[in-house]
Structures are given as C-alpha cells and as structure tokens.
Amino acid sequence: MTAVHEFPMTRTCPFAPPAAYEEIREKDPITRVGLPDGGQAWVVTRHEDVRTVLNDRRFSADRQHPDFPQLVKGGFRRQGDERTMITMDAPEHGPARKAVLGEFTVRRMEALRPRIQEIVDEQIDALLAGPKPGDLVEALSLPVPSLVICEMLGVPYAEHDFFQTHTAKLIKRSTTPEERRAAFDMIRGYLEELIAEKEENPPDDLLGRQIVKLREDGTYRRASLAATGFLLLVAGHETTANMISLSTVAFLRNPEQLAAIKADPGKTLDAVEEMLRYWTIVDAATARLCVEDVEVGGQLIRAGEGVLALGYAANRDPRAFENADELDIERGARHHVAFGFGPHQCLGQNLARMELQIVFDTLFRRVPTLELAADVDDLPFKDDANIYGLYRLPVTW
Amino acid sequence: MKIIADTGKCVGAGQCVLTEPALFDQSEDDGTVIVLDDQPEGELIEKAREAVHICPSQALSLQE
Numbered sequence: 001m002t003a004v005h006e007f008p009m010t011r012t013c014p015f016a017p018p019a020a021y022e023e024i025r026e027k028d029p030i031t032r033v034g035l036p037d038g039g040q041a042w043v044v045t046r047h048e049d050v051r052t053v054l055n056d057r058r059f060s061a062d063r064q065h066p067d068f069p070q071l072v073k074g075g076f077r078r079q080g081d082e083r084t085m086i087t088m089d090a091p092e093h094g095p096a097r098k099a100v101l102g103e104f105t106v107r108r109m110e111a112l113r114p115r116i117q118e119i120v121d122e123q124i125d126a127l128l129a130g131p132k133p134g135d136l137v138e139a140l141s142l143p144v145p146s147l148v149i150c151e152m153l154g155v156p157y158a159e160h161d162f163f164q165t166h167t168a169k170l171i172k173r174s175t176t177p178e179e180r181r182a183a184f185d186m187i188r189g190y191l192e193e194l195i196a197e198k199e200e201n202p203p204d205d206l207l208g209r210q211i212v213k214l215r216e217d218g219t220y221r222r223a224s225l226a227a228t229g230f231l232l233l234v235a236g237h238e239t240t241a242n243m244i245s246l247s248t249v250a251f252l253r254n255p256e257q258l259a260a261i262k263a264d265p266g267k268t269l270d271a272v273e274e275m276l277r278y279w280t281i282v283d284a285a286t287a288r289l290c291v292e293d294v295e296v297g298g299q300l301i302r303a304g305e306g307v308l309a310l311g312y313a314a315n316r317d318p319r320a321f322e323n324a325d326e327l328d329i330e331r332g333a334r335h336h337v338a339f340g341f342g343p344h345q346c347l348g349q350n351l352a353r354m355e356l357q358i359v360f361d362t363l364f365r366r367v368p369t370l371e372l373a374a375d376v377d378d379l380p381f382k383d384d385a386n387i388y389g390l391y392r393l394p395v396t397w
Numbered sequence: 398m399k400i401i402a403d404t405g406k407c408v409g410a411g412q413c414v415l416t417e418p419a420l421f422d423q424s425e426d427d428g429t430v431i432v433l434d435d436q437p438e439g440e441l442i443e444k445a446r447e448a449v450h451i452c453p454s455q456a457l458s459l460q461e
Contacts, residue, residue, distance in 0.1 A: 054453075055453065055454060055455060094408075097408065097409070098409065098427035098428065098429070099427075101409040101427050101428030101429075102424070102425055102426050102427055102428050104409075104411075104428065105409070105411055105414075105423040105424075105425065105428050106411040106414040106415060106418075106423060107414075107422070107423065107425070334412075334416075334447070334451055335450060335451055339410075339453075340453070341453045342408075342453055342454060343408045343453075343454055344408075345408060345410045345453035345454075346410075349410060349411070349412075350411050350415070353415075
C-alpha cells in the first residue's frame with residue numbers, strides 16, 4: 001500500500017496542526033504515512049484511538065528495535081545504548097519508572113512550590129531590569145525550567161549553556177545523525193562524571209538519592225543512572241520552556257482569557273491544561289511498534305508495523321473537545337493527551353503544571369502591561385524541531 | 398459505590414490526586430495510588446468518575 005502523506009507534515013498556521021491532520025482524522029483516521037528514512041508507519045489521529053494505542057501492551061516503546069519507526073533520517077539511537085524507562089516495555093518498564101517516581105509525586109512537587117516561586121521572581125526581576133524589548137525565551141522561558149531541573153537533580157546550573165546548546169541540536173530535525181550522536185555523547189559523558197563524583201558521599205539531591213536507593217535495591221549502575229539523568233534533564237527543560245513562550249503568546253492574543261486568570265488565579269491550572277491541549281508540543285514523541293496483530297478503530301495493524309499516535313490530532317478531535325480549534329481555558333481539558341497516555345505518560349507532568357501555573361500567575365501580575373514586541377507573523381516558531389516552540393519571543397512592557 | 402485501585406497497573410502519574418486529594422494520595426516510595434476514601438459520597442462521586450476517566454493506565458475503576 002502506498003502512503004499518501006509524508007511525515008512530518010508542514011504547518012501553515014503557527015496556531016494549528018498541519019491541515020492534513022484534520023483531513024486524515026475525519027476521512028481515514030488511521031492511515032499510512034511515509035517516513036524520512038523511506039519507511040512507513042500508521043498515523044492514529046482520533047482521541048479515543050490514540051488512548052487505546054498508548055495503553056495497549058501490543059504496542060511496544062522499544063526504540064532500539066530495528067523496525068521501530070524512525071522520525072529523523074538516520075535514526076536517533078544506536079544498538080547497545082543504555083536503555084531508559086521510555087524505551088522499555090512491561091514487565092521491565094514498571095520497576096524502572098517506579099524507582100524514580102517517588103521524586104515526582106504531587107506532594108513532592110507541592111513542596112518545591114516556594115523555591116520555584118523564588119526562581120520565577122528572580123528571573124522576572126532580571127527581565128524588568130534588562131533591556132526593552134527583551135527576549136522572553138532567554139529571560140524567563142528557558143532559565144526557569146533549567147534552574148528547577150538542575151537544582152532537583154543536583155547538576156550545577158553553571159553548566160546550563162552546555163545542556164541547552166546540545167539539547168537544541170538533539171531536537172532539531174536538520175541535525176545530522178553524526179551531530180546528534182555527538183551531542184548525545186557529550187551530555188551523557190558529562191553526567192557520568194558528575195555521578196561518579198557523587199558516589200562516594202551521595203548528596204541529598206535526586207541523583208544522590210537514586211545512588212543510595214538503587215544501591216539498597218542492588219541494582220545501581222552508573223551508566224544506567226546517567227541515562228535516567230539525561231532523560232530527566234532534557235525532558236525537563238526544553239518542553240516547559242516552549243510551553244511558557246507559546247502560552248504567553250496565546251494569552252496575549254486572547255486578552256479576555258488572560259483577564260479571567262488575573263481576576264481569579266484559581267482558574268490558572270485549568271488554563272494550563274487548556275494550553276497543554278491547544279499546543280501539544282511533543283506531538284510525535286509517542287511512536288510505537290506493533291508487536292502483535294491488533295485491530296484499532298476498525299483498522300488491522302500487524303506485528304512489525306510502526307505507529308505514530310498523534311497527540312496533536314487527538315487533542316483537536318471534535319469528538320473529545322467541542323470547538324477544538326478554539327482556545328477556551330474554561331472548557332475542562334484534563335482528558336487531553338499532551339503528556340501522552342498509558343504507562344509512559346509524562347513522569348514530570350506535575351512539575352510542568354506547577355512551573356507553568358507559577359509563571360503565568362507571576363508574569364502577568366508583575367508585568368501587567370506585557371505585550372509582544374513583534375508581529376506574530378514574524379515570530380520564529382520552531383517548525384523544524386520535533387518539539388514545537390519559539391526560538392525567541394520579543395516582548396516589551 | 399466503591400473505588401477499586403489496581404496498584405499493579407498504576408503508573409503514578411498523580412492525575413487522581415490532582416483531581417481530588419480528599420480521595421487519593423500517592424505512595425512516597427514509588428508514587429503509586431493510595432485510596433484515602435473508597436466509598437465517596439455527594440460531590441466526591443463526580444470527582445471519582447473524573448479520576449477514573451483521566452487515569453492514564455486505567456488503574457482505577459468503580460463498582461456501582
């Protein structure tokens with residue numbers, strides 16, 4: 001069967017998924033697409049079907065499997081790489097995730113609230129003291145989640161430039177396989193050294209506590225913890241940073257919705273859920289490999305075939321969300337799949353929610369005259385990255 | 398009505414705790430669900446239904 005569409009698909013509007021998403025979802029909701037490396041995969045576009053695929057063991061997350069759908073030319077991982085929880089299936093996955101899950105409970109995240117508030121306030125102080133117009137990405141969006149995740153893990157923030165530069169290479173689609181590999185090895189190597197230093201006298205930070213815990217369980221390996229640290233570090237700053245920038249644009253374009261959260265900060269968490277749904281910045285991260293024939297939404301998918309569960313298509317599915325293309329902070333969007341679904345649903349989701357909530361409440365309260373200092377049409381959206389966002393966001397006040 | 402939680406399926410996303418902290422908590426050790434009140438009444442019934450609907454691993458169910 002020939003594929004009609006090629007993946008990834010191009011956007012024509014910065015605020016909407018590629019037009020083909022809607023066409024596929026409404027006409028042929030599970031359809032074949034061509035991939036950059038010449039392979040093919042099924043895309044799944046309806047909310048219900050995306051949830052089904054992501055919570056069914058017959059779809060594997062093993063990215064090292066030779067048949068796993070590759071979203072960038074030349075693939076991303078090498079055989080023999082240290083595995084992390086995101087590439088594992090049951091029964092291996094549960095214990096790996098649960099080893100670190102205690103660090104990310106709702107209660108643990110709440111305990112971080114005062115410190116996150118402090119970090120946000122310090123960055124806004126710096127923004128206000130800096131040049132006008134300023135770049136919100138550099139002043140706020142990137143430093144807040146970077147500072148938070150570095151502090152949690154026990155990674156010196158002085159190294160944040162290093163991480164940001166190499167992470168940016170990892171997620172850019174135009175990066176060559178060699179460059180991507182080099183960036184990957186640089187970060188992983190740094191973390192191994194850092195963890196080695198923590199081994200003798202494990203400090204009271206996430207990496208230190210993991211050393212102690214995993215030693216008690218008899219499963220401690222430095223390379224494995226470095227892989228987990230890498231995952232948390234990369235997942236922890238780029239995603240939230242992009243959500244801060246994009247949501248700020250969306251709030252400024254929808255002043256009545258911004259006014260609603262300013263009048264009642266009790267609504268901010270609902271607004272965060274709606275922003276997550278509306279933007280769905282990691283749309284294509286939820287690739288899977290079918291390992292046993294299964295029928296989903298009337299379509300037979302065979303073992304050995306790749307599947308892309310498109311969260312962005314699902315989050316704009318009118319079957320799940322009325323007027324799905326509209327931003328409506330009061331709609332009740334909590335059933336979105338922006339954090340994925342199933343056993344791999346984002347581990348850091350409650351950290352992300354809190355960071356976004358604190359940033360929006362604080363930014364618009366402390367800088368009530370905030371406005372864009374460029375036309376929306378001129379903003380550098382990350383059309384070329386596997387995680388959507390903004391490279392720069394000029395603002396004034 | 399009774400809330401049934403399958404901690405074997407639970408992936409510790411914490412969405413139930415966010416939905417209703419009066420009904421759900423998470424283990425400090427591995428983040429899995431702890432049901433604080435398995436027989437909700439009044440307004441909490443709706444919250445329990447929402448938690449079941451949102452749970453990413455379908456670890457929660459209701460016995461009517």
